[in-house]
Amino acid sequence: MNMITKEGLIGQLREKGLKLTPQRLAIVDALVENRHLHPGARLIYAEAAKRTKTVSLSTVYATLGEFAQQGLIKFLEFDRMDNRYEGNLEEHINLVCRRCGKIIDYHIPTSIEPKDIARELGFVVTDARMEYYGYCRDCLAQPKEVMAGEQTRDQDG
Amino acid sequence: MNMITKEGLIGQLREKGLKLTPQRLAIVDALVENRHLHPGARLIYAEAAKRTKTVSLSTVYATLGEFAQQGLIKFLEFDRMDNRYEGNLEEHINLVCRRCGKIIDYHIPTSIEPKDIARELGFVVTDARMEYYGYCRDCLAQPKEVMAGEQTRDQDG
């Protein structure tokens, strides 16, 4: 496992010489406590706001960007207008439910070898990202009527 | 292979009862002729505009959305503010170069079995998407100085 923890993140901030501001600590908390949700900036903002007197959305964006850049968390470009961040740095597939939006991590048993790609195409892989879209167990358990007539997204049926 | 072709797309439009307007034909051409580029809406708009008297960006968006919804092309949610569409419907990995932005298709030799996921998690996969980020051969061939100091993106290092 390679999940973010409060201590781990704070330790890394110290190592990298980044200041420990109340805003950052609040964001760290929000991040860790919601790590399984693949939270977006808005959620982190809302959660962080509960934990400190002042935080602005600008700060949340800047901080998450900084964290991602430093490799503390992973940035997911997603969902058109709602990016997400994740604390699971392990290689895995994100299973994205088209109905409820929930994201489930699925550990990859065998992955495509970056070495093969480098050899074949000369392309050096630095980062991967995989998503399978579909319907999660909970949503499948819903009565049919509820599922029917629901467009998954505007565009990509 | 399962690449889009002009005849194929037009045939499908007919089958599905969609009208063949000059705008759509121009978009079809733009799509087919740039299929290896994973073009975004702006590019298609620019290319389509060369091929017909009138096209609006709204129309391009609507049309690409319609095509994707009908399964003629695949919609890629991407790049924060610049989505892409692709004509390669085959299962593959998109190799995204962090420097020049080029996207190379890499055919998947062995993929993760949706059946396994369904059995283990009850998650039914309807659609997949995989991206490996890194540097393409051409960019790696550049002198080091050019590569140095280049941030891949704002956020996700």
Next chain:
DNA sequence: TCCTAATCTGGAATGATTCCGAAATGAATA
């Protein structure tokens, strides 16, 4: 306690995408 680079902030700006009502037009039909 001082000092300064690092941070924070609110609001304006950005830019892709969507929405909307009205005008235009394929193409089926008479």
Next chain:
DNA sequence: TATTCATTTCGGAATCATTCCAGATTAGGA
């Protein structure tokens, strides 16, 4: 060929996540 109308197109406004900015604040070393 003319008629008809559901489909498509259009442009411009609206949306909305994210970024930018310039000034105010502050963490933390000296």
